[in-house]
Amino acid sequence: MSAEPETTETLDVKGLSCPMPVVKTKQAIDALEEGDVLEVLATDSGSVSDVRGWADTTAGVELLDQRETTQGGETVYQHYVRKTT
Amino acid sequence: MSTDTPPQTSDVDVAALVSRLEEVEEEVAAIRDDTADDRKKMTMIATKGSLDMAYPPLILASTAAAFDWDVTVFFTFWGLDILHEEKSKKLKMTPLGNPSMGMPNLLAAIPGMDSMATRMMERKMTDQGTASIQELLELTLDLGAELQACQMTADLMDYDDDEFYEGVTTGVGAASALAEMGDSDIQLLI
Numbered sequence: 721m722s723a724e725p726e727t728t729e730t731l732d733v734k735g736l737s738c739p740m741p742v743v744k745t746k747q748a749i750d751a752l753e754e755g756d757v758l759e760v761l762a763t764d765s766g767s768v769s770d771v772r773g774w775a776d777t778t779a780g781v782e783l784l785d786q787r788e789t790t791q792g793g794e795t796v797y798q799h800y801v802r803k804t805t
Numbered sequence: 806m807s808t809d810t811p812p813q814t815s816d817v818d819v820a821a822l823v824s825r826l827e828e829v830e831e832e833v834a835a836i837r838d839d840t841a842d843d844r845k846k847m848t849m850i851a852t853k854g855s856l857d858m859a860y861p862p863l864i865l866a867s868t869a870a871a872f873d874w875d876v877t878v879f880f881t882f883w884g885l886d887i888l889h890e891e892k893s894k895k896l897k898m899t900p901l902g903n904p905s906m907g908m909p910n911l912l913a914a915i916p917g918m919d920s921m922a923t924r925m926m927e928r929k930m931t932d933q934g935t936a937s938i939q940e941l942l943e944l945t946l947d948l949g950a951e952l953q954a955c956q957m958t959a960d961l962m963d964y965d966d967d968e969f970y971e972g973v974t975t976g977v978g979a980a981s982a983l984a985e986m987g988d989s990d991i992q993l994l995i
Contacts (some may be wrong), residue, residue: 734933739868743944746871764934777872 728756739768780805847991854883870948879982881955
């Protein structure tokens with residue numbers, strides 16, 4: 721497993737369900753600078769396809785990586801998004 | 806003179822051709838400008854005011870706004886309750902005539918069943934981390950979506966403009982909704 725991308729900020733949306741992971745990610749990205757990388761921590765399994773779909777459709781963001789870990793017995797989905805413009 | 810003989814320069818109105826060419830160039834540039842703006846536009850009509858049916862327009866609107874799309878939602882009839890600050894906190898749903906809820910209609914018709922079904926759904930939503938209608942609505946407005954209250958229905962239901970959430974557009978009708986839909990890539994009736 722490769723190293724995690726270097727992140728500028730972390731957004732914790734654990735416990736929130738659709739559409740919150742994507743909507744909060746968008747708000748957090750808006751507050752960052754070009755080149756910054758946002759790490760998103762979610763427990764919603766739908767966030768894997770939702771964040772990917774959002775990143776593919778939206779200009780100015782690039783999905784670097786998505787991974788799945790287990791923290792304290794629950795599955796956490798980690799998404800890494802770079803702001804490109 | 807045979808037909809395949811090239812016309813003499815004197816036969817052609819060069820000035821008219823040049824001016825026509827300039828017109829065409831301008832038109833092409835205008836079309837290029839229009840198509841360069843590839844921002845998608847979505848317009849929805851939200852007509853339902855039960856708790857379960859308040860979610861689809863708000864979930865789609867907030868997500869589309871997160872996509873940077875230009876979003877307009879026109880709320881009419883019972884959908885107007887979603888924009889009404891007080892009513893939006895008391896939206897109910899009914900198990901009556903709803904086979905998905907698995908309750909026989911005879912039981913579902915008993916007074917108090919709507920409140921019970923609503924409480925059950927609210928509890929489930931809290932457990933699932935589903936956002937409240939109020940939270941979703943404020944987020945949707947924050948993200949720049951245009952939420953419009955149908956003036957005719959507002960008059961019909963005696964709702965004043967100041968009873969709606971701050972940021973809601975009032976004083977709009979069917980014609981403005983249709984104009985938005987005509988310009989949209991995606992149109993939905995919910």
